[in-house]
Amino acid sequence: MSTPDLIRKLNGFFPVGDTLQGDLDALTREQVLLAPGESLIHAGDPLTNIYIVDEGWMLRSRHLPGGGRQIVGIALPGDFLCFSSLMFETSDFDLTAKTQAAVSRLQIDSFRSLMHLHPGLAEALVWSTAHEESLLAERIVSLGRRDATERLAHILCEIVARLQLIDRHDGEVLSLPLIQEDFADILGISVIHIVRTFKRLAMLGAVEYRTRKLALLDVAKLHRIAGFDGEYLHFSQRRDVRPIHHKPD
Amino acid sequence: MSTPDLIRKLNGFFPVGDTLQGDLDALTREQVLLAPGESLIHAGDPLTNIYIVDEGWMLRSRHLPGGGRQIVGIALPGDFLCFSSLMFETSDFDLTAKTQAAVSRLQIDSFRSLMHLHPGLAEALVWSTAHEESLLAERIVSLGRRDATERLAHILCEIVARLQLIDRHDGEVLSLPLIQEDFADILGISVIHIVRTFKRLAMLGAVEYRTRKLALLDVAKLHRIAGFDGEYLHFSQRRDVRPIHHKPD
DNA sequence: CGAGGCGTTGACACCCATCAACATGGGTGG
DNA sequence: CCACCCATGTTGATGGGTGTCAACGCCTCG
Numbered sequence: 001m002s003t004p005d006l007i008r009k010l011n012g013f014f015p016v017g018d019t020l021q022g023d024l025d026a027l028t029r030e031q032v033l034l035a036p037g038e039s040l041i042h043a044g045d046p047l048t049n050i051y052i053v054d055e056g057w058m059l060r061s062r063h064l065p066g067g068g069r070q071i072v073g074i075a076l077p078g079d080f081l082c083f084s085s086l087m088f089e090t091s092d093f094d095l096t097a098k099t100q101a102a103v104s105r106l107q108i109d110s111f112r113s114l115m116h117l118h119p120g121l122a123e124a125l126v127w128s129t130a131h132e133e134s135l136l137a138e139r140i141v142s143l144g145r146r147d148a149t150e151r152l153a154h155i156l157c158e159i160v161a162r163l164q165l166i167d168r169h170d171g172e173v174l175s176l177p178l179i180q181e182d183f184a185d186i187l188g189i190s191v192i193h194i195v196r197t198f199k200r201l202a203m204l205g206a207v208e209y210r211t212r213k214l215a216l217l218d219v220a221k222l223h224r225i226a227g228f229d230g231e232y233l234h235f236s237q238r239r240d241v242r243p244i245h246h247k248p249d
Numbered sequence: 250m251s252t253p254d255l256i257r258k259l260n261g262f263f264p265v266g267d268t269l270q271g272d273l274d275a276l277t278r279e280q281v282l283l284a285p286g287e288s289l290i291h292a293g294d295p296l297t298n299i300y301i302v303d304e305g306w307m308l309r310s311r312h313l314p315g316g317g318r319q320i321v322g323i324a325l326p327g328d329f330l331c332f333s334s335l336m337f338e339t340s341d342f343d344l345t346a347k348t349q350a351a352v353s354r355l356q357i358d359s360f361r362s363l364m365h366l367h368p369g370l371a372e373a374l375v376w377s378t379a380h381e382e383s384l385l386a387e388r389i390v391s392l393g394r395r396d397a398t399e400r401l402a403h404i405l406c407e408i409v410a411r412l413q414l415i416d417r418h419d420g421e422v423l424s425l426p427l428i429q430e431d432f433a434d435i436l437g438i439s440v441i442h443i444v445r446t447f448k449r450l451a452m453l454g455a456v457e458y459r460t461r462k463l464a465l466l467d468v469a470k471l472h473r474i475a476g477f478d479g480e481y482l483h484f485s486q487r488r489d490v491r492p493i494h495h496k497p498d
Numbered sequence: 499c500g501a502g503g504c505g506t507t508g509a510c511a512c513c514c515a516t517c518a519a520c521a522t523g524g525g526t527g528g
Numbered sequence: 529c530c531a532c533c534c535a536t537g538t539t540g541a542t543g544g545g546t547g548t549c550a551a552c553g554c555c556t557c558g
Binding site for chain 1: 309311313314317318319321322332333335336337338339341342371375376378379380381382383385386387388389390392393394434435436437476480481483
């Protein structure tokens with residue numbers, strides 16, 4: 001089985017040759033199926049695998065002593081998970097399926113040797129890592145310096161853009177598995193204030209949210225509210241990547 | 250010239266063999282000297298290099314339309330900068346020297362081929378990337394779910410731990426180049442509230458701050474206030490890393 | 499038809515931002 | 529050595545954004 005979403009995502013960024021396609025297909029993989037709410041890994045668990053999301057939404061979160069939760073990342077089909085298994089022994093976060101999900105499990109040791117045999121795989125991982133790092137940094141900007149309305153608009157812009165990249169964007173009304181409590185824990189805001197904030201976005205004519213359905217009324221307006229500049233996603237940029245095993249001139 | 254801080258840092262994590270040491274020495278490097286306040290790169294600039302900080306503190310920040318600033322990372326001696334140059338064409342952030350600083354500039358193309366010739370270099374980069382990713386994720390938890398006092402205590406714990414790792418921790422009173430405005434922009438809090446928060450930490454008997462000097466009165470108490478668990482730094486863990494070019498049994 | 503998940507509303511309190519003014523202190527030039 | 533100045537830190541008053549609590553409404557699913 002190939003990894004159509006990963007390929008599609010990388011292809012949006014730089015031309016994916018047959019080599020990389022082959023590399024990814026060559027992975028010996030075990031697929032894990034998860035029910036909604038089921039966890040792939042818990043904070044403190046040993047890290048022994050890398051994963052690629054094949055289908056579904058996964059959330060990376062931390063549970064705090066006081067009972068709170070902070071979601072630090074959303075993983076969509078085509079995303080790598082637990083890349084830090086390459087270096088660290090335990091996980092700092094929970095990894096939980098938000099929908100029914102399917103992920104490919106890759107033993108870290110075999111992944112290492114596969115990376116050596118298939119340099120394109122290393123490229124894919126590096127791209128994915130750089131990309132995720134961008135998302136984290138941008139989230140920090142949001143949490144640090146944007147108010148609730150801007151934050152919510154911003155994450156919605158980001159989600160829409162990411163879904164478009166993997167062709168999961170189904171038009172005017174978007175199905176997404178996140179409930180308002182999830183948005184609260186992504187944005188560092190209380191659930192009740194998320195309600196108010198969605199209402200404000202609706203009154204502004206940008207979007208309307210109702211239980212896992214998001215109606216996109218005016219995406220341009222949403223971008224304006226968020227101060228969204230998709231540059232940090234680096235979707236439109238293509239660097240002419242030479243596989244690592246090619247010597248430069 | 251070697252990279253003592255990078256080596257020291259990696260060594261705290263896994264045993265650094267002669268191979269990696271040699272790899273790092275083999276880098277053909279151009280050193281850049283920066284005055285305090287001087288920028289190495291601005292948001293929007295093309296990314297054509299990777300850097301290693303040899304000396305000084307660097308801040309990675311974003312300036313917002315409204316005039317605000319969010320600092321997303323602190324780079325200390327031994328840290329890589331702009332690793333995303335491997336994949337992206339432009340920078341999303343400013344990189345500014347907070348002290349006098351010296352960084353080694355490495356052309357991205359020669360860095361790529363060096364990574365191939367010296368697998369240990371790739372290991373070092375991956376470790377550094379994973380490490381930075383951990384810091385970003387933990388910062389998101391702070392900004393999302395900790396109040397001002399916890400946030401400030403937490404970043405202070407993190408800074409102390411990072412300085413210890415590179416032997417820059419000079420005892421009871423710590424010199425650090427950050428002013429209160431910097432803390433404000435790291436933590437997403439106003440300067441004025443940082444003042445009050447430092448005062449609270451002083452009244453609690455944890456630390457006292459006065460113009461680039463931090464007196465550590467009771468580090469254990471500071472940890473307790475922050476809810477600090479250094480696990481995310483992964484300093485005490487050592488994974489037995491096999492260089493990528495070794496086949497697993 | 500009942501129950502539970504999810505969303506909504508209003509009242510109230512608190513954390514933190516904003517503004518304006520003032521204090522301190524180290525460095526620089528005369 | 530003094531005077532000044534600029535960076536940095538400090539204080540108080542006030543207001544707004546957001547959290548908390550409690551109660552209720554709606555929809556879905558079994």
